[in-house]
Amino acid sequence: MLSRTADNLYWIARNMERAETAARLLEVGARISLLPSAQGYRNDWDSLLRASGNANGYVAKYGAPMQSKIESYLFFDRDNPNSVASCIVNARENARIVRTALTTQVWDALNTAFQELRQIEAQTGYRELSRLTDWVMRHTAMVRGAIDATLLRNDGYNVLNIGYYLERGDSTARLMDVKYYVLLPRADYVGSGLDNDQWMMLLRAMSANRAFHWAYGGEITSGKIAHFLILNPQCPRSLITCVAGMNNHLIRLAKHYGRETEAQPAAAKLLTDLENQSTDQIFEEGLHEFLTRFIGETATLGAIIHNSYLSGDMQ
Amino acid sequence: MTPYFNEMFQNNAVRPPYAGLEGWSADMPADIRLAKQAEAEALFRRIGITFAVYGEGGDPDRLIPFDMFPRVFTANEWAKLERGIKQRARALNSFLVDVYGRGEIVRAGLIPAKLVYQNDAYEKSVCGFIPPKGVYSHIVGIDIVRTGPSDFYVLEDNCRTPSGVSYMLESREMMMRMFPDLFRENRIEPIDSYPDKLRRTLASVAPAKCDREPTVVILTPGHFNSAYYEHSFLADLMGVELVEGQDLFVDGAFVYMRTTEGPKRVDVIYRRLDDDYIDPLCFRPDSMLGVAGLMDVYRSGGVSICSAPGAGVADDKAVYTYVPEMIRFYLGEEPILKNVPTWKCGDASDLKYVSENLADLVVKEVHGSGGYGMLVGPKSTKQQVEDFRALIMADPNNYIAQPTLALSTTPTFVEEGIAPRHVDLRPYCLVGERIELVPGGLTRVALREGSLVVNSSQGGGVKDTWVLAE
Numbered sequence: 001m002l003s004r005t006a007d008n009l010y011w012i013a014r015n016m017e018r019a020e021t022a023a024r025l026l027e028v029g030a031r032i033s034l035l036p037s038a039q040g041y042r043n044d045w046d047s048l049l050r051a052s053g054n055a056n057g058y059v060a061k062y063g064a065p066m067q068s069k070i071e072s073y074l075f076f077d078r079d080n081p082n083s084v085a086s087c088i089v090n091a092r093e094n095a096r097i098v099r100t101a102l103t104t105q106v107w108d109a110l111n112t113a114f115q116e117l118r119q120i121e122a123q124t125g126y127r128e129l130s131r132l133t134d135w136v137m138r139h140t141a142m143v144r145g146a147i148d149a150t151l152l153r154n155d156g157y158n159v160l161n162i163g164y165y166l167e168r169g170d171s172t173a174r175l176m177d178v179k180y181y182v183l184l185p186r187a188d189y190v191g192s193g194l195d196n197d198q199w200m201m202l203l204r205a206m207s208a209n210r211a212f213h214w215a216y217g218g219e220i221t222s223g224k225i226a227h228f229l230i231l232n233p234q235c236p237r238s239l240i241t242c243v244a245g246m247n248n249h250l251i252r253l254a255k256h257y258g259r260e261t262e263a264q265p266a267a268a269k270l271l272t273d274l275e276n277q278s279t280d281q282i283f284e285e286g287l288h289e290f291l292t293r294f295i296g297e298t299a300t301l302g303a304i305i306h307n308s309y310l311s312g313d314m315q
Numbered sequence: 316m317t318p319y320f321n322e323m324f325q326n327n328a329v330r331p332p333y334a335g336l337e338g339w340s341a342d343m344p345a346d347i348r349l350a351k352q353a354e355a356e357a358l359f360r361r362i363g364i365t366f367a368v369y370g371e372g373g374d375p376d377r378l379i380p381f382d383m384f385p386r387v388f389t390a391n392e393w394a395k396l397e398r399g400i401k402q403r404a405r406a407l408n409s410f411l412v413d414v415y416g417r418g419e420i421v422r423a424g425l426i427p428a429k430l431v432y433q434n435d436a437y438e439k440s441v442c443g444f445i446p447p448k449g450v451y452s453h454i455v456g457i458d459i460v461r462t463g464p465s466d467f468y469v470l471e472d473n474c475r476t477p478s479g480v481s482y483m484l485e486s487r488e489m490m491m492r493m494f495p496d497l498f499r500e501n502r503i504e505p506i507d508s509y510p511d512k513l514r515r516t517l518a519s520v521a522p523a524k525c526d527r528e529p530t531v532v533i534l535t536p537g538h539f540n541s542a543y544y545e546h547s548f549l550a551d552l553m554g555v556e557l558v559e560g561q562d563l564f565v566d567g568a569f570v571y572m573r574t575t576e577g578p579k580r581v582d583v584i585y586r587r588l589d590d591d592y593i594d595p596l597c598f599r600p601d602s603m604l605g606v607a608g609l610m611d612v613y614r615s616g617g618v619s620i621c622s623a624p625g626a627g628v629a630d631d632k633a634v635y636t637y638v639p640e641m642i643r644f645y646l647g648e649e650p651i652l653k654n655v656p657t658w659k660c661g662d663a664s665d666l667k668y669v670s671e672n673l674a675d676l677v678v679k680e681v682h683g684s685g686g687y688g689m690l691v692g693p694k695s696t697k698q699q700v701e702d703f704r705a706l707i708m709a710d711p712n713n714y715i716a717q718p719t720l721a722l723s724t725t726p727t728f729v730e731e732g733i734a735p736r737h738v739d740l741r742p743y744c745l746v747g748e749r750i751e752l753v754p755g756g757l758t759r760v761a762l763r764e765g766s767l768v769v770n771s772s773q774g775g776g777v778k779d780t781w782v783l784a785e
Contacts, residue, residue, distance in 0.1 A: 002562050003573045097538045099547040100557050108361055115360065155575060257576050312562070312573030 003312035005101050006159045008094040010310060012110070013163030015094065016140050019087035021171040022074050023136035025052055026084075028205045030129045033067060045070050051178040054082050071129055076121065084136055088117050091143075103150040106143065113139035155256050158249040162305060165249070169242030170298050175205050176229055177291040199225055206237045226287065227279045239294060240274045246301070247271045253309070261308035266301050320463050320723040321735050322386065332387040332783055333726075335501040339494075340384065340726065340733060348383075348728060355381050355489055362485065380776035381486060383493070386725045386738055386758040390785040393504075396459065396467065396742070397752055399651030402642060404455040404744040407474055407629045409645035411451035415442050415625060420644055426637045431628060435682065438590060438625030440597060444614050447520040448748055451623040452630075453585075454480075454513070455744040459652065461723040468655045468720065470739065472638065474630040475622050476587050479777075480743050481545035483757040484509060484552075486779040502784040504754035509743070510552035513585075516747035517553075521582045522616045524568075529582040531555045532572065534563070536588045536604045546587050565608035568617045583619045584609075590624045632681045632715050633659055655720060661712035669707070669716040674700050676716040677767075678707065691767060693719050722767055725778070727760055737761045739769050740780065754782035 029048045045065045049055040054073075057080055062069045075084045092114040095107055102110075120127070120135070144164075151157050179202050199220055203209035206229070215234060216224045230239045247267040254260045282290045307313070323333040343351075359378050388396070413419050414431050415438075421428045431437060456477025458470040487506055491498055514531060521529035535546040537559050550557035562572050563581065571578035586593055592602040597610035612618050628634065636657045639650045658665035660678075669676060674697075678690040690703040707714045724735035742756030758778040759769035769775040 001575050002556055002558060003575055004559065004562050005556075006575045093538070096543075096547075100551040104362075111361060159575075253575075259576075309575045 001101070001155050001159075003310055005098045006156070007306075007310040008098040009101060009156050009159045010163040010305075012091045012094045012098075013160045014167040015087040015091035016110075016143050017164050017167035017171065018082055019084045019091070019136055020140040021167075021175075022052060022082060022084045022087065023133040023140075024205050024207070025175075026071060026074050026129060027133040028201050029067070029070065030133075031204065032201060047178045048074075051175050052080075052082055053174065054080050075132055084132075085117060085121065088113050088139075101156050103146070105146040105150040109139070109143040109146040113143065155253060158253045158256070159309065161249040162246050162253075165242045165245035166298060166302055166305075168237055169239050169246070170295060172206065172229060172237050172239055172242065173291050173295050173298070175202065177288060177295070180287045180291060202229075206235075208235060208237065211235065223279050223283075226282060230282065231274065231277060231279065240271070243267065243271045243274055243298075250305075261304075263301070263304045263308045266304050270297055270301060319721050319735070319737070320461065320466075322461070322723050322725045322738075324726075325464075332389045332392075332781075335497070336385065336387070336726075339497060345732070351383060351493055352728065355383065355493060358489060358492070359485070379482060380762055381489065382727050382736075382760055382762070382776050382778045383490070384726050384728055384733065385490065385497075385779045385781050386740075386760075387781045387783065389783055392465075393754055393782040395465075395651065397754075399467070400455075400457050400459075400742055400744050400752060401750050402646065402648060402651055403457060403469065403472065403638065404452070404746050404750060406638065406641040406645050407455060407472060408450055408452055408746055410641045411474075411623075411626060411629050412445060412449050413645070414628065415444065415451075420641065423644065425640045425644055426634070430631075430633055430637075434628050434631055434634070436590075436625070436627035436631055438628070440610060441614065441623070441625045446623040447522055447619055450520055450746050451626040453516055453520065453621040453746050455746060456741050457652075457744065459740045459742070460655075460720055461738075461740070462721050463723075467652055469638070469652050470655060470720075471632060471635060472630045473741075474626045475589070477741065477743065478542045478545055478587075479741060479757045479759075480509065481548040482777045483743070483755060483780065484548075486757075486777055487755070490779045501781070504782040504784050506753040506755040509753045510549060512745055512751050512753065513549065514553040514555065516745040516749075516751065517583045517585055517621055519747035519749075520619050520621065522619050524616055525582040530580060531583040531585065532558045532563075532581050534558055534560070534584050534586040534588060534593075536592070540587075542587065549585075560602075560604045560606050563606040563609070565606060565612055568612060568615060570606065570609060570612050570618045581618060583621065585621045590627065593620070593624065632657075632679060633661070633712075636715075655717045658716045660707055660714040660716060665716075666707075666711050669714075670704065673704055673716075675719060677719050678703060678714050678716045681713050681715060689768075691719065694765075694767065719767070722761075722769075725758075725760070727762070727778075729762070729764075734764070736764070737767050737769065738778070755780045 025048045029045055045067060049058050049065060049070060052074055058065070058070065058073050061079065062073065073080055073083065077083045078086050078089070080086060092110050095102060095110045099107060116135070116139070120132070147157070147160060151160070179198060200209055202225065203212050208228070212225070212228055215228060215232065228235050228238065232238050233240050233244060235241060250264050250267050254264050323330060323336070329337050356378060359381060410420065414421065420426050421431055452474035454477060456473035456479070458473070459467055460470050461467050483506065517531045518529045531553070532555055533546055533550045535543060535557055537543070540546070547557050556572065558572055563570055564573065566578070570581045570584070572581050588604055591598045593605040594607065594609040595602045595605055596607050598605070609618070610624065613620050613624070636654065636659065639654055642648055642650045658669050660666045660669055669678070674692045676692045678692070680688045690700065692700060695703070722737040722739065725738050726733045727736035729736070738758050738760045740756050740758055742752060745751045758780040759775045760778055761767060761769045761774070762776045763774055766774070
């Protein structure tokens with residue numbers, strides 16, 4: 001497969017996953033704005049902006065956080081490279097470049113999302129946010145489904161999955177990092193109403209609030225939540241699930257090509273490190289410090305994958 | 316009465332090839348027709364067949380209008396066209412081998428040396444090099460118009476990289492999907508072997524140094540190109556990689572592509588970009604689309620390029636006038652398809668005639684394409700004619716003129732129902748070890764009433780083209 005083809009497949013996955021993250025953030029934001037809060041809604045919208053990774057871009061363009069502007073910034077704004085619209089447009093452009101590496105169904109799912117997006121953009125007047133976020137979830141799921149149902153299990157499939165897992169792991173870590181202080185095990189907050197709301201919001205951001213209860217039951221504690229989102233391989237968005245996914249698809253890629261690159265040992269090491277962690281150790285290191293380290297290590301792995309498969313410079 | 320040849324109706328009777336369509340079109344209620352039309356458009360958009368028009372701005376994802384009313388040829392009509400097309404493709408390739416070799420046709424005084432050797436499209440850097448199998452132009456698109464029951468004229472030859480074949484194939488897919496009954500009731504020759512034939516043709520001209528199954532690629536200028544859909548469509552159907560210049564590099568005597576497994580050697584490049592852009596070391600140094608050093612590898616027989624660099628000299632509109640001579644000279648045959656009478660504005664007496672009759676003529680740039688930079692005298696205002704006259708006088712060598720041909724019409728779905736619209740035909744002739752042609756081609760239709768310009772960039776649409784089995 002051409003390196004450029006691999007690179008575009010990888011970015012189809014990352015862009016679609018990123019669009020979904022933006023939509024999740026918006027949904028959470030909308031939810032919070034309906035809750036009474038001692039701090040007012042401003043603070044929470046602000047943290048959502050930071051989680052989206054583009055707070056600076058927003059501030060430069062609009063100044064103070066305002067719900068309607070943040071909504072449009074995270075959903076429609078093409079100046080925001082991480083907005084839903086930017087991600088879908090980019091994913092479709094990546095797909096257009098590598099049409100030959102996709103099935104009709106995958107192309108169709110991506111192109112339909114793009115065509116509908118253009119219709120939504122052309123509509124004027126009030127657009128209900130929950131409808132928009134539902135729309136994103138539906139289309140990202142359709143693309144994912146088309147990939148799983150119709151694509152050959154070849155190198156391209158592995159590259160797509162590596163992109164999905166990398167982006168998802170990064171997204172989970174960033175979402176947690178924005179709210180890491182909520183999870184700090186401080187006795188005076190535990191059990192207070194505010195805390196519970198914030199925790200629920202974090203879980204909701206990952207569509208995991210019900211799953212969490214199924215998996216753990218009983219009282220919500222910071223330890224359980226950290227374990228669920230970082231170390232539990234059952235959670236589809238936990239860091240360990242994402243790293244294991246990357247590791248798995250990198251191993252398959254190495255088998256397919258009959259040779260290993262630097263990427264395989266790097267992913268394996270990241271996975272082993274996580275497997276040997278406990279929540280106690282993480283809290284001892286400091287949750288924020290741990291997440292910062294994880295985000296850095298994932299970025300390094302991303303760079304190694306780029307050099308090993310996507311850049312076209314290897315011999 | 317219309318002076319144009321209507322391919323379906325003659326003297327109030329339906330011509331035989333269209334017999335199977337009379338009831339079909341008459342019985343189709345307007346609402347069904349509109350629904351089908353909308354369905355076709357939605358399908359085309361979903362597949363992603365869109366088309367960017369140069370210099371017009373607007374929607375970059377514009378669709379080429381698709382007309383559901385097929386255009387039909389009988390087996391007999393087609394047999395004649397096929398012979399004529401293959402004959403022409405053979406002669407054009409013989410001409411190219413000749414003018415990059417001994418130049419016999421020039422020495423024989425049949426074509427002016429200046430027209431060949433000082434032509435912008437003449438590629439001095441490949442003089443004396445004979446490409447594998449002696450083929451320069453591997454896909455020859457020949458634009459044909461019809462003016463009567465057995466009158467066919469060649470309007471122009473496209474020896475470089477004729478586009479539009481994806482529309483030929485997709486139009487057929489669309490028709491089979493929407494009107495399967497038509498295909499059960501009429502015996503229509505299939506065309507879906509085209510991609511396989513194209514791949515075989517390309518593989519058959521692999522360089523002698525290639526000692527294994529040849530690796531064929533399509534080289535595209537990139538996804539911003541208006542024909543990008545076609546490039547990816549053909550790559551997909553042939554099962555070959557679609558590469559950009561940045562994916563290829565030269566190392567020693569060969570060309571390689573950058574893959575996830577490291578470099579992989581490439582043997583045949585079907586390039587969809589002009590000579591000027593394929594190698595910045597040999598041609599335009601500012602080209603970002605090509606591959607540095609490609610021409611050296613080509614000339615030393617390390618890779619084949621289709622069409623071969625320099626092929627453009629054969630489809631120049633001034634050289635066009637000599638194609639009948641080529642057929643006689645190289646093949647010793649009489650041309651089966653006629654040329655349109657053509658006046659070369661570079662010739663003093665021709666220029667005088669053109670100038671006196673400008674309002675009745677069609678004038679084209681010698682190197683123009685896509686319906687740009689042309690004058691259709693009878694359809695233009697006085698002012699437009701005079702403006703164009705100034706252009707011709709400033710650079711007469713750059714123009715040729717032809718009579719305004721009475722292009723045939725076929726029934727076409729228009730807003731008010733069904734009406735005759737002018738059409739042309741572009742079949743795609745494949746030249747490799749063998750010369751092959753699928754029974755069909757791209758029919759382009761001028762959708763504006765009375766218009767004779769069928770180019771998609773000028774408001775033209777496409778139709779499915781049927782050749783009936785005997």
